[in-house]
Amino acid sequence: MIPPALYEIGLTHYLVLSAILFALGILAMVSRRNAIGVLIGIELVLNAANLNLVAFGRFTTAGLQGPVFAIFVIMLAAAEAAIALAILLNLFERTGSVSVDEADELKG
Amino acid sequence: MAEKIGKLNELLALYGPAILFYGVAALVIASAAYAVWAKKIDHSAFSLMACFTGVAAIYALLGSDFLAVTQVIVYVGGIMILIVFGVLLTDRLPVEFRQVSRETMVQGMFVAVPVLVALLWAVLGTRWPSLPGPLTAPAPEGTTGGIGKMLLTDYLFPFEFASVLLLVTLVGAARLARGGRK
Numbered sequence: 458m459i460p461p462a463l464y465e466i467g468l469t470h471y472l473v474l475s476a477i478l479f480a481l482g483i484l485a486m487v488s489r490r491n492a493i494g495v496l497i498g499i500e501l502v503l504n505a506a507n508l509n510l511v512a513f514g515r516f517t518t519a520g521l522q523g524p525v526f527a528i529f530v531i532m533l534a535a536a537e538a539a540i541a542l543a544i545l546l547n548l549f550e551r552t553g554s555v556s557v558d559e560a561d562e563l564k565g
Numbered sequence: 566m567a568e569k570i571g572k573l574n575e576l577l578a579l580y581g582p583a584i585l586f587y588g589v590a591a592l593v594i595a596s597a598a599y600a601v602w603a604k605k606i607d608h609s610a611f612s613l614m615a616c617f618t619g620v621a622a623i624y625a626l627l628g629s630d631f632l633a634v635t636q637v638i639v640y641v642g643g644i645m646i647l648i649v650f651g652v653l654l655t656d657r658l659p660v661e662f663r664q665v666s667r668e669t670m671v672q673g674m675f676v677a678v679p680v681l682v683a684l685l686w687a688v689l690g691t692r693w694p695s696l697p698g699p700l701t702a703p704a705p706e707g708t709t710g711g712i713g714k715m716l717l718t719d720y721l722f723p724f725e726f727a728s729v730l731l732l733v734t735l736v737g738a739a740r741l742a743r744g745g746r747k
Contacts, residue, residue: 463583466582469693473689474594477594485600493610494606531640
């Protein structure tokens, strides 16, 4: 028979899903050389964090505080994506590429 | 016959939520993995869209209806468009920049695998405080009203601060994107 821990979906299941999503985001941030790929990794990490907040809100006494916090994170993610892409467009105009390896002008 | 259907219903009531969760979780993880490994950045962007939609479905499974809708509107409708525009406006790279090279992937694994192991160890090794008794069903009227009340009472300052931040972002992004063009 299937053990109940497998089919009774609880907090741990959501936390494991979020951990996998987080690790995939970190992997994209480190391994992508295209700056847009790095941005995609950041979005994955933020989604993983949101998933944790909502899961804790549902399964503990935190209640609606989880979703409210997640709304602020989504808002910050939108602001961050807009600024990041504006910076990327500038970088592309200056250097003709969006490779994170080539954007090293500020290096001391 | 009726007995068989009754038994089927019983099985569905027992395993249904689990099947739904595992299906959506598989979609989320598969599309996120493809977004990480895809050779072309535009494939990666569209795979990310599937991942965001899957996360919205997970929010719905968690009973956060308002957040699920917000996720679809802001992520799938807003941030995805931004990323696709970014890809369209900058995609004149030589092929080797689009691809994930073996070397950087190994470096990434060196960071990501320990992070994953540490997180899983923490998640699986902790006894999380949880609601006493069985989980209550999500409220039939949804969470929107409650979230609205919280935003305008306990979280009023962050709420107003967020609007200022969004205004600054709007102006700043427009100014930055115009760049050196006079």
